[in-house]
Amino acid sequence: MKAKIVITPKKAVLDPQGKTVQTALEHMGYTGVAGVHVGKYIEIDLAPGTDKVAAATALDDAARKFLSNPVIEDYKLEIVD
Amino acid sequence: MKAKIVITPKKAVLDPQGKTVQTALEHMGYTGVAGVHVGKYIEIDLAPGTDKVAAATALDDAARKFLSNPVIEDYKLEIVD
Incomplete structure (x- = not known):
């Protein structure tokens, strides 16, 4: 069993890391990007x-x-089997 | 439409950030944790x-x-509507 927290x-x-990724994608020639958000995955x-x-319950508390x-920040907790 | 990259x-x-989170969870009194991996979410x-x-195709290339x-690092790309 695994818990995934995003x-x-x-x-x-303001999300400067997301902005940077968006700019990088545009420089790569890929223009279909409306926005980028960079977060953590646990x-x-x-x-x-x-x-x-x-x-x-415990992990929601910890998150x-x-x-x-x-x-x-927002978080999303998901427990998968 | 959204793309999610983990x-x-x-x-x-070695994942020192994951190890730190695992130790913190144990200190919190939650002991059912076998391992923790910390990564990025885009x-x-x-x-x-x-x-x-x-x-x-373009985002797989970028990832x-x-x-x-x-x-x-490993990555996982998912496109959702």
Whole structure:
């Protein structure tokens, strides 16, 4: 079982890394890009037999408290088998 | 239409950021964690009417050439409507 956490900057927050990637793609000659957001991806391998609900609760807590900065970032937690 | 690129360190490569998150989770009292991998997440908004196949080809190229470092990182590209 795995937990996947995706952390992205909020839409209203300046994203210089995303802007850089967008410019790079345009320089590469690829022009169909309307916007780029760069964030973090955290994949957590859960020990076999872990309770899915307990894991979701604990990891949601962790994501809010120290993996993301809720002032400027959004996060999305997903538990997959 | 959106493209999502997830870049993670290869399994054989040392991942100090992942190790740090794992230790932090253990200190938080959550022990069901077997391993943590920290990578990058890039979300690309594609202009309306973009050709899906052409976008996939160009972005795969970009992911391999400059968004990831193929020596130490794996990437996964996904185009969603």
